[in-house]
Amino acid sequence: MYTQALNQRDAAPAATPEDAAALARFQARIDADERIEPNDWMPAAYRRTLVRQISQHAHSEIIGMQPEGNWITRAPSLRRKAALLAKVQDEGGHGLYLYAAAETLGVSREELSAQLLSGAAKYSSIFNYPTLSWADIGAIGWLVDGAAIMNQIPLCRCSYGPYARAMIRVCKEESFHQRQGYELMLALSRGTAEQKAMAQDALNRWWWPCLMMFGPPDSESQHSDQSMRWGIKRFSNDALRQKFVDATVPQGHFLGLSFPDPALRYDAEAGHWRFGAIDWAEFRRVLAGDGPCNRQRLETRRRAEAEGAWVREAALAHAAKRRARAATPPLAAE
């Protein structure tokens, strides 16, 4: 999910002048739809953009474990409990996979993790909203993972090989999660009046933040052009957002739920669902740190990191002891 990074300005200092011929060869490879691999030459800004995007994606997976993890111990059936635990485990796996893809660009997982913990790195704004009822688990699967898939399917053809290959696997799993989430919503919307109310409330709360997941409108997204030229981004924010709305609105109606948007209407001529104005002030505020759960999410991550320090130290100390013992055969063996 979670390519909001593309909408941030590349803040690194101006790169040293690069060989114009090398740049031209690089662009020609991208234009020929070739994959760039870790040992290939690449412009410094391309590398930085990818590190930022892939690590933000990884951080989003890791932080995203929290809102869903919030309901694992309260899942209302054993089948749902196993499915949710497996899903959250998948998110952790995606994080691991994506950190590994970022490492091929010359940064370590520790550095990236430190950036997340210090607040320097961003993650998707969507995970700063709370999961308040069991229906939120369905809504996240259906809507958040649905939005993620819209963003990520094009990334399977991203110009950077390790990222593109990671996304193929990630997308398969996300697509499964999305269907699982929808099936959960279906069970609720076909259930008791209380369950249906739960489902409606979840849709009301998650709908607008999900539309924000695609990032600011094209008119304000200044960095898309370069990312498109580099084959990192394939479709504009607004195009993906519209695609998501078009796919999702009929699904919601099938559930018998309504969308919290009085302006939502079908434009038969264009074949699109038209939606109301997104509150971009909220988006910017949450991204800047003032969402319902921003502090809580980071605090939880920092605490887990701090409380696990002694475990990681012990593992390193033990490995060092083993190496030392292997290097020094016991006297009895001589």
Added chain:
Amino acid sequence: MTTITLAEPPRVLHALRLADTTLVLGHRLSEWTGQAPMLEEELALANMGLDLIGQARALYTHAAALDGQGRTEDDLAYFRDAPQYRNLLLAEQPNGDFAQTMLRQFLYAAFALPFWNAMAASADAVLAAIAAKAEKEMAYHQRHSAAWVVRLGDGTAESHARLRAALDALWPFTGEMFEVDEAERGLIAQGIAIDPAALRPAWEASIARVFAEATLPLPAAGRWMQSGGHHGRHGEHLGHLLAVMQSLPRAYPDARW
């Protein structure tokens, strides 16, 4: 649906004991989500939790079939109170720190691996099939948790101290695994259950081997052991675990999820 209390003829009771132990331990592991000391362990803890919850589902389904009242796995998991739970006390012990969780997993897995290995020959074909799958899973749990017991025991002074504290806390709950009561004696005679007391030498050998590598002293023999989980006499922790786990189905008893 309100709170249920099952009639517990020996076969139902036996299946419930196994189901409750695996569910409660699996639930405990799932409580780690998002809190693990490293991402790899996040995945490993979830893996082990999923294995145990999977075992529990098959065992509850079997218990419900033996009970013959048309109940489901979820009825048994979500609508029995703590005094009706038949799990080992070891399983319900809180996660504590990573040392306590991994040691708890090791103490259980070192028992469960030979247990399911023997149960694969059960005269109850369903239990035998569950055992064949569980045995493979527990081999991984034992390997993984033993590796951590060794790392933590023979790691830093802090990790060693934490592991010793965990051992002190958990050891009194290990004796219960080998207890046999009248209900199970009959099943052992029929070849449906196995005699857990017979597994003690294998369990002690695993413990001795791993503790030696972990530079962890073996607790003195003959220490007083806690007991009662198999009969519904639990510690204070289980009630809280169930209060959380059962909250939704209890609040909306007519709902299907």
